[in-house]
Amino acid sequence: MSPHPPVPVFQPYLGEEVKKAAVDALDDGWLGMGPLTAQFEQEIGAYLGAGDRPVVVTNSGTAALHCATALAGAGPGDEVICPSFQYAAGHQAISATGADVVFCDIEERTYGADPESVRALISPRTKAIMVVHYAGIICDLDAIYDVAHEHGVRVIEDAAHAFGSRHRGRPIGSFGDLTCFSFGPVKVITSLEGGAVVGHSPDDTQPLHELRFIGIDSDTRTRYERGRNWEYDVVRQGFRYHLSSIPAAIGLSQLAMVDGFISSRQRSCRLYSELLADVREVTVPETDWADVSPFIFFIRVPSDRRADLVAHLKAQGISSGVHWVGAHQLTYYKGCRRSELPVTERVASEVLTLPLHSHMADGLVERVAGAVSGFFAG
Numbered sequence: 001m002s003p004h005p006p007v008p009v010f011q012p013y014l015g016e017e018v019k020k021a022a023v024d025a026l027d028d029g030w031l032g033m034g035p036l037t038a039q040f041e042q043e044i045g046a047y048l049g050a051g052d053r054p055v056v057v058t059n060s061g062t063a064a065l066h067c068a069t070a071l072a073g074a075g076p077g078d079e080v081i082c083p084s085f086q087y088a089a090g091h092q093a094i095s096a097t098g099a100d101v102v103f104c105d106i107e108e109r110t111y112g113a114d115p116e117s118v119r120a121l122i123s124p125r126t127k128a129i130m131v132v133h134y135a136g137i138i139c140d141l142d143a144i145y146d147v148a149h150e151h152g153v154r155v156i157e158d159a160a161h162a163f164g165s166r167h168r169g170r171p172i173g174s175f176g177d178l179t180c181f182s183f184g185p186v187k188v189i190t191s192l193e194g195g196a197v198v199g200h201s202p203d204d205t206q207p208l209h210e211l212r213f214i215g216i217d218s219d220t221r222t223r224y225e226r227g228r229n230w231e232y233d234v235v236r237q238g239f240r241y242h243l244s245s246i247p248a249a250i251g252l253s254q255l256a257m258v259d260g261f262i263s264s265r266q267r268s269c270r271l272y273s274e275l276l277a278d279v280r281e282v283t284v285p286e287t288d289w290a291d292v293s294p295f296i297f298f299i300r301v302p303s304d305r306r307a308d309l310v311a312h313l314k315a316q317g318i319s320s321g322v323h324w325v326g327a328h329q330l331t332y333y334k335g336c337r338r339s340e341l342p343v344t345e346r347v348a349s350e351v352l353t354l355p356l357h358s359h360m361a362d363g364l365v366e367r368v369a370g371a372v373s374g375f376f377a378g
């Protein structure tokens with residue numbers, strides 16, 4: 001047994017202000033979607049500088065991805081290209097629409113979709129490209145949008161890792177096509193469960209509202225008012241994906257602290273990178289973290305040493321994780337059309353996620369990094 005307390009991979013910040021926000025919202029007595037939901041959307045939009053792009057919050061990041069993929073028009077007979085190296089939520093969002101998932105490879109520098117691999121997979125059936133900003137590091141977005149524009153297909157950014165990350169100085173979600181965030185339990189900011197879609201233009205507002213709330217078409221004011229509108233129409237297949245008041249209140253309290261969360265996480269990532277720089281077997285991410293809102297800190301290690309390293313850390317009370325295994329190897333997605341995936345296969349066998357928390361003590365980062373370097377020195 002380790003003499004030190006255990007170190008989880010993730011540790012949500014749940015200070016007094018967060019608890020107070022939840023209790024205040026409970027005391028208010030209105031549990032459903034209401035003014036706090038609308039306020040959460042406005043404040044996300046203001047934080048991102050989304051301008052007239054609609055921000056539509058949902059009850060999970062997966063729901064946000066599902067709404068965005070449906071809005072992009074994907075359905076049975078269509079294809080959506082995305083990396084195999086992505087969380088299952090993205091693949092499930094695509095297959096939930098009835099469209100086929102097509103797997104592209106990733107590139108070594110950003111761990112995001114390789115634009116050339118995407119280009120080679122485009123077919124007459126392609127409806128959209130879904131990309132991920134792994135760990136908060138922005139994928140080769142300009143090249144991805146070039147491919148999308150050349151072929152007239154939509155882009156869905158799975159930015160579940162990248163709330164607060166910037167591309168050429170602009171926040172993710174303030175430009176581009178459809179951007180999805182997650183505010184799940186372990187994300188940089190959380191609303192317990194939650195997510196958001198940022199649409200491309202005001203034209204996306206109405207369809208996103210319908211998709212989020214069981215296909216119901218009603219005006220925005222009514223939607224957030226305390227009371228039900230008995231005159232409504234159902235205009236499409238939608239889902240019960242709306243975000244209610246208590247999660248919205250928690251999300252608002254977290255959003256107010258996000259800059260501190262991000263800068264503390266950048267500081268921990270830089271410290272990790274510095275402490276692990278001289279360990280020959282360890283590769284740290286190739287970024288200075290300046291424009292990155294880091295969701296995870298990951299390293300790459302020789303694949304034949306990874307399981308032993310995990311056990312070594314565990315014996316010292318340190319948890320680690322693997323994000324992710326290639327989805328083309330998973331039962332449900334085995335048969336999907338795909339390109340060769342050499343980088344995906346190499347990266348998926350080498351990545352290891354180390355603990356990263358908001359306001360993580362330097363001593364804790366030092367303890368984890370010391371355990372990693374101790375393993376390779378031993």
Ligand SMILES: *Cc1c(COP(=O)(O)O)cnc(C)c1O
Binds near residue numbers: 063087158184193195
């Ligand atoms: C967390 C996550 C999601 C899904 O978000 P939920 O809120 O858990 O539904 C999607 N994509 C990625 C990359 C994620 O990390």
